[in-house]
Amino acid sequence: MSMVKLKEYGLNLSGRPLGIKTYSIIINDYEAPYELDFNGVFSIGSSFADEVVARLAEINNGKIRILNSSRVIDKCLKNVSKDKGFELVY
Amino acid sequence: MYLGDLITVSEACDLLNISRTTLSIYRKKYSVSNIKIKREVKFSKTEILYKLYSKLNLPGQKVNLSLHTNTEFEAFRIDDTSYDLRKIEAPDGHGAISLLCHLVSEINKGKNIHLLINESNSFLKSMNFFGELKRHLNSNVFWNEDVFNNMANINHESIIKLPIRRLGVVGAQTSIVDDLTVGLKKQGYSNDICSYIGWAMGELADNSATHSKIHPSFVYFEQFGEDKRFLQFTIGDAGVGIPESLRKNEHYKSLNNKEAVLTSFKPYVSGRPDEEERGKGLTDVLMIAMECGSRLLVESNGVGFSFSFDSGLDNFEVVSPLYKDDGTVISILFIDGNFDSLERDDVKTYIDSCLEKI
Numbered sequence: 191m192s193m194v195k196l197k198e199y200g201l202n203l204s205g206r207p208l209g210i211k212t213y214s215i216i217i218n219d220y221e222a223p224y225e226l227d228f229n230g231v232f233s234i235g236s237s238f239a240d241e242v243v244a245r246l247a248e249i250n251n252g253k254i255r256i257l258n259s260s261r262v263i264d265k266c267l268k269n270v271s272k273d274k275g276f277e278l279v280y
Numbered sequence: 281m282y283l284g285d286l287i288t289v290s291e292a293c294d295l296l297n298i299s300r301t302t303l304s305i306y307r308k309k310y311s312v313s314n315i316k317i318k319r320e321v322k323f324s325k326t327e328i329l330y331k332l333y334s335k336l337n338l339p340g341q342k343v344n345l346s347l348h349t350n351t352e353f354e355a356f357r358i359d360d361t362s363y364d365l366r367k368i369e370a371p372d373g374h375g376a377i378s379l380l381c382h383l384v385s386e387i388n389k390g391k392n393i394h395l396l397i398n399e400s401n402s403f404l405k406s407m408n409f410f411g412e413l414k415r416h417l418n419s420n421v422f423w424n425e426d427v428f429n430n431m432a433n434i435n436h437e438s439i440i441k442l443p444i445r446r447l448g449v450v451g452a453q454t455s456i457v458d459d460l461t462v463g464l465k466k467q468g469y470s471n472d473i474c475s476y477i478g479w480a481m482g483e484l485a486d487n488s489a490t491h492s493k494i495h496p497s498f499v500y501f502e503q504f505g506e507d508k509r510f511l512q513f514t515i516g517d518a519g520v521g522i523p524e525s526l527r528k529n530e531h532y533k534s535l536n537n538k539e540a541v542l543t544s545f546k547p548y549v550s551g552r553p554d555e556e557e558r559g560k561g562l563t564d565v566l567m568i569a570m571e572c573g574s575r576l577l578v579e580s581n582g583v584g585f586s587f588s589f590d591s592g593l594d595n596f597e598v599v600s601p602l603y604k605d606d607g608t609v610i611s612i613l614f615i616d617g618n619f620d621s622l623e624r625d626d627v628k629t630y631i632d633s634c635l636e637k638i
Contacts, residue, residue: 205453
């Protein structure tokens, strides 16, 4: 299990291009399955979450563990998990 | 002297609304220089504005250029390409970025722009309004730089948290938004408000940088009021605008500008093909405004809407936009406090009700 500290990619994670870039770094640098640590991250946007969280969840067989996320981040993640059909595990 | 700054005797007379004889008298009295190009006498329009126009035309009644006022750029326009910025009072981010995008739009049409400024424009200067103009449009925009040398050095840092910055490349907004949210958190704002601001700003900055393409987009953030509890940011661009962008999708081709701007806030509505499953950013931004009891003003391609959710109110208004050119200017006024919890479906229901009102 690889724990990915998302703070390393920014404190406000938004935009599809940054998401695509971040996803590519993560799959090169870490081995599946993945869990995501949001410690220190202020926010995440839905297009970034589409490109990173949803795609990593797909590799993890449809679910992904989330650590240290705030209420606002959870709100966005919940919408993306509903859209893309994956499970968030806390 | 730059060629774009030069005007003929006849143009100078028209600008000042005086005869050639009077111009000749004033020229000597106020030491206005001239040059001859192919035997024709030409003046620097900047010098004419500064040395003559400003003396013949006092600023008079000031114009409040902000989110809360219904102003037109015409109120301080001198002619087709010149603006009397001395008339501007209390500009906020919405006013400054709307004006900046308007000037970009005018310059994109091939115009050379002249600005008449004085010491009263120190806040615009602190906002980096002139800095961004000069940085990107140097050869097409003119004002008297000497005025800045006489300006009192007023520190506006307590209001301006993020001076106007260009969002040039898609993805480049990250460091700007990160620096801002870290600063707000250090200042004592709640984690929730920092997160909401980061989220909304990130979505809008990404949209703006994506849709403005070759044209610059700008961002600005300020705080004001007692205890600095009001936080306002503006993002603007002189790109294609929301309606044009949305109508690229066959489903929305027949929408007029008003319908298109409002519809763009509904979930899963995008100018991109449906199979790409885009169109969540603006929905999330409006949801954030609703949850935070904020005021959101959107102006795009000549239409404007104001959404106010403060004090539990729901005031939707069609407004006369300050920014009337192609492109989009969006401002959100946040108040740090308690937050509701809503869903994207709530935004859809709300926008449907707004569409019935237009």
